[in-house]
Amino acid sequence: MAKNLLIVESPAKAKTIEKILGEDFEVKSCYGHIRDLEKGDMGIDVNNKYLPRYIVPEDKEKVVKELKGIAKKSGEVWLATDEDREGEAISWHLCEVLGLDPAITKRIVFHEITKPAIQNAVQRPRTVDMNLVNAQQARRILDRIVGFELSPVLWRKMSMKNNLSAGRVQSVAVRIIAEREREINAFLATSNFRIEATFTANDLNGKPVNFKAEGKKQADAEGAEKFLQSCVNATYKVSDVQVKPGKKTPAAPFTTSTLQQEASRKLGYSVSRTMILAQKLYESGKITYMRTDSVSLSETATDAVKAQVSAQYGDKYVQVRKFKNKNESAQEAHEAIRPTYMENNSSDDADTRKLYELIWKRTMASQMADAELEKTTARISISTNKDELTASGEVLKFDGFLKVYMEDKDEEELTEDDNQEGVLPPLKSGQELPLKEMKATERFSRPLPRYTEASLVKKLEELGIGRPSTYAPTISTILKRGYVEKRDKEGVKRDYRVLKLTGTKVTLVTEQENTGAEKSKLFPTDLGLVVTDFLKQHFDDIMDYNFTARIEQEFDEVAQGKLLWNKMIDDFYLPFKKDVENTIENAERIKGERELGVDPVSGKKVVARMGRYGPMVQIGDVNDEEKPKFAKLKNTQSIETISYEEAMELFKLPRTIGQFEDQDVVVNIGRFGPYLAHDKKFYSLSKEFDPYTITFDEAQPIIVEKRDAKEKSTIKIFEKEKIQLLRGPYGPYIKQGLRNFKIPKDKLETAADLTIEEVQKIIEEAKANPPKKSYRKKKTGS
């Protein structure tokens, strides 16, 4: 008898399931979606109930053909795509493409790839749920409409030539970044004074140790000084000691989002790096599926974790827990991310080892006992005033899950109390304490930190925007479009005051701290800010943080059969289409103009705004008789924050900084960044040089060095044919115009002897046999 064909989404899954099901089934994968909306004219017939036009994309033709062939030879076809909206749609598309009747084709689902789960699923096949499929179609169509109607509005209203785009997910992601930036720009720091006293007392061994106690915060320096003065010659006594038990509980096993966050905090990985490494671990069978929003573990898994905890740390450390998802938008088609074999606590592969160990530890900790603490709070009275000081300490009584793992906190969740409370020496009520020193330190309030890739993912997940499979691509999109930049920011020095009481004297010193430094954070560009403002002004419903949540409710109603999907789309589309038409007709072009002042020389207006080639400053108006002057903003500057003085500074280029070999040396910023021009040749300036301040003495060696290096790397030049033989970091190669060509291996040694005929033959052959076509879209040459 012919084998049955079972189709799943992921090829790694297919292999595992085939082993479980044995002889009767051939298990194949369809590699995700196999059909999509046609690209021309949106792929939707908006005048006919939004009828979608589906095609098999080029890169899926091979898979579809193979599946068709196998299906023909097979017995029954079983559909085992993921149990969520997208998975249900994939099953339906498979029916359509393979010529199966969705009303009778067997559809099975499981949340975990374990023998009992899969055998159980095979016992209870159902059919494709068309309501759920329709909910997916509504999702797909709405996203296509938003993306393909909104993006062209930007193309028309922006003078920039980038491939601008807008969408339900990406535009809101940019908005989150933009709004945080403006909060930071508008932030005014306030300060207060933190009172901290250092006392000495004997520890358990009778050895004197120092410990700290805090007083009430003082609003200003006067208050702080008054308080310290009031403590002169005081005696200090413990008035009360309280001991309270406390506990800490482990975090839930990893989802995609929490894995990305922890890998970012603990290992410093970008979101995409985490996903690439996790994919490797998954494909080699070391972890379960890495794109999931579920925190639950299979019973088989909890048993294995329990056994491992017990074997490694003893039964005292075991505590089996079931975690529930806090996130309403979760679809839970898979398990949480966990090791497939708990007995492997590490991975052989150096690349993935750290991430694997992180997953292993998190999974272990999730099934371990609470950590037990003892928190001590001692109140200390001051003889000379009515105020009180408080000393607190924490002692770990039982480490529990902390033996293995502790989740890190995000910057914005950190409080002063996280300055880890130390251990207090034993204190008794009535005990007198000798004061070593008392300090009042000025502390400034801080704005919320800028987002990291991972904290943006966290925020998106909270808003229910995006899915595990799209978090990393969404970040790539907004970076690629130039709406957002990832970079470091240097801090600025700031003075703060410290008042000290030592003996009977209060003294004031000023110290310095670095503030506002950030590493690898997301900054909005002027383009991102301007586009966000525009979209918010004209499409506030789509830019609303709750838009996705609202339509998700409607998708749910469609999935439950309570709402027709094309009715839902119609209710959305009609008003939306009006907004689009209205905006195209009436909205002004997007400029983001800001007036900075008046140029003292010409008396003309100085403005900062978006130009065709990015943010710039401008003196004068295009309608003036004289042409306006233009200058590009520096990378770190922004239309919103640039000052008049900084703007005027930008007009100081180009600068002639001296003469070398009887030719002018000129510094300027061009299409490809800062450069030196000398003798009709150009030399790019590296980041360490500032074109506004570079001196002739710094510039001259750059010219000489680069000229020499170029000479050395040139093997031969065929002037007439405009072909060069050059030496690069990978050996000799041929350059014709902007294209490079490899030299055949057997001629590498004697590259210098190549004749023009030989070179032309190599080029022709390379052009005749272009490198194999990749699935990726053509690169945008920037």
Next chain:
DNA sequence: CAGTGAGCGAGCTTCCGCTTGACTT
């Protein structure tokens, strides 16, 4: 390779969500 800066119009771009590979400079 090192200019430009407004707007027109050829012809193109663009979305989100499922999946992996086949690319190298």
